[in-house]
Amino acid sequence: MTVLKIKALKGFKDILPDEVTLWKYVEDTARDVFRRFNFSEIRLPILEQTELFARSIGEDTDIVEKEMYTFVDKQVTMRPEATASLIRAYIEHGLYIQKPVQRLFTIGPMFRHERPQKGRLRQFHQMDIEILGSENPLVDTELIAMGAMLFTELGISVDLELNSLGCPKCRPSYRARLLAFIESRLDALCEDCKRRSVTNPLRVLDCKKSYCREQVEEAPSILEHLCPDCDVHFSHVQEGLQQLGVEYSLNKFMVRGLDYYCRTTFEFVTSDLGAQSAVCAGGRYDGLIEKLGGPKGGPGIGFAMGLERMVLLLQLRENAAFTRSDLELFVIGLGEKGEQLSYGLVHEMRGQKCRVAMDHEGRSLKSQMKQANKAGAKYVLIVGDDEIEKGTGVLKDMETQQQQEVELTCSALLEVVKKH
Template sequence: MKIQAINGFKDILPDQMLLWRRIEHTAAEVFQRFGMREIRVPLMEKTELFVRSIGEATDVVEKEMYTFSEKKTTMRPEATASIMRAFIEHGMHVQQPVQRLFTIGPMFRHERPQKGRLRQFHQLDAEIVGATEPQVDAELIAMGQLILDELGLSTSLEINSLGCQECRPPYRRKLISFLEEQREELCEDCRRRTHKNPLRVLDCKKTACKTIAHQAPSLLEDLCEGCSSHFAQVQEGLDALEIPFTLNRFMVRGLDYYTQTTFEFLTADLGAQAAVGAGGRYDGLIEQLGGPALPGIGFAMGIERLALLMEQNAEEPLEQQTDIFLAALGEQAPQPCSRLIHQLRKDGLKAAMDYSGRSLKAQMKQANRCHARFVLIIGDSELEQQQGVLRNMQSQEQQSFPLTGSPQEQSQSLLRLLQL
């Protein structure tokens, strides 16, 4: 019996990797334009890190984490907590007051696999630590929007504010009172969370609870003066950058550490998995994890979902091109061809060759399969005459190519002819 991949864990095949590489390269390039620096954090952390940061009463901690209980360790379900742990552990705030960090990699959550949602999934993650200004919130959102724009994806942006420690308590009491009146209609999880963590009720995906949540009082109505001013300036910043958005007063996100600005990039093209990216401000998280009292804001984007959207929008699939294919024919050609192809690769060309000695027709088919721009045909007779045949695979034009000189000299001649 064949061994197959674990449910929710998916292979990323070579043809798909072309698209993934484009997403990762585009994101990394945009991040660097905004002064972001790459960080890589472990896949495994102490379980306490996620309990303290994400929140004990969240679905992620209660139901979705891959935890090794005897070791008290967990495979990371998201990147922000790990980056903040590294930030604190290495005293990065001492080196530079404002840190702009990004990472790209896999996360793990035990949830029901479906389109765009896997148990091992991959994210682009960006964090700005040490900046309180609302203009930074707008800039971070603009960075996420620019990544989507450069990938050719059309999404909508929704924003909200979750307030701060000053304005949340009065709203919390108001929300609990409302939820108590609706208690009989709530699911079992939401009944349990009503007093422990009422904001989580607003994030419930059950139909009945979602209906109740849309009737609940909005935190926007209870924002303190500081949070209200901050959120207004975020909106002004987005308007100034010509980034359209809508207010969603029901958005709370699924993690407890969020404060003030929260946002989501949404699509209508992936069914129930509408969010392709989301984030927000987490001004108390670093102190909560034992670090200095510094603010922070960040977002994550799901690479699987970005790839699905790009596949749906693509007019034709991405193909990995080869600059030149060497068709070696006969008994004598493979050896000089192997020396030449090695030199071509050293000089930066994407070059391919068939060592099996198959017919010219078979090798030309292989050249087409690897999307070669040119084919250099070298057989025993070409070696004897010291003239190979260089074919342009697009125009089908052919010309002679001298096989004199060293492999280095031949490679430089080919570079000039191919204009690479």
């Protein structure tokens, strides 16, 4: 009888043990960097009220319109991003009262029902970093510089692009100006851009078609139409980056897919990931906190990094610097007695923080030596009838090939094995 094979869902992937070492490397490095910048980790639920995302991300965005995993009958949704949940928790627990400026990060899976492709899955993972409660441009700079530092420490080379989106004071008039420009060139633009000119004119700036880009090259730049406050803020951000020695380039075409962004926006981009260029993207979202029921005018800034994309970039480099934690000892018990004695010994040593393995399939000595070698064991202990008789086992150093007799007790073995 053939049993129907059950496969993982489209866009959902298993991360196999070999790859997990890479993921852990990224996560551990990130946690270390974040801690140095005095960020605290927060863990959030994956399921939230649908309303939360509708209000924060925006009803008219693609994400909310057609990409969310929603349990319609229960009015709950699997989070498509983390910022909304994080702010919800910040408000719900009054974190802004305990400490006016909160620095938080979270790591975990997000869900969007999109067509999968390179660097894009339906369940994907992000690290989300936010500073809530400060509108000081130094905070923007510090956050961006931290991102840059993380990439440097991971050995991933990316470019930083920077822009400002203005605020509710200056954006509307810029938007009108841009719209007028687009309408004057409408005939030269692609179908998508014609549609975008109605739904979201800023997106036209982002089009990848070369003939659209040519047209857009002459479009008015938001950077030249910022209100005085935004203008000053943005210059401070740039000065800060220069002071900290963070290289960046201005990209006046950079826009955001989520409604809540304003002022500073940035992306760390790469050309090594096919169509997916953004490895990390974020920006300021003053006003979002208030919109979700938090303190009036509560400012915030944050960014999200795509873990899959970072792992992909790391794999591209192919330097096998990520060795897994090897075994310290592999115990080979020969014969019934040998196996029995080994079994207890192994357990005892594990209790003493020793990484030990043994085979339970009764295989030949040679076969077990092979196993030990493959597992990367530093030492192998052989326990057969002769050894039990004498009370000492043969301990072999797999690297030097030297063998010595060691008393068959946990403490005697630990003394040699843990010497390194």
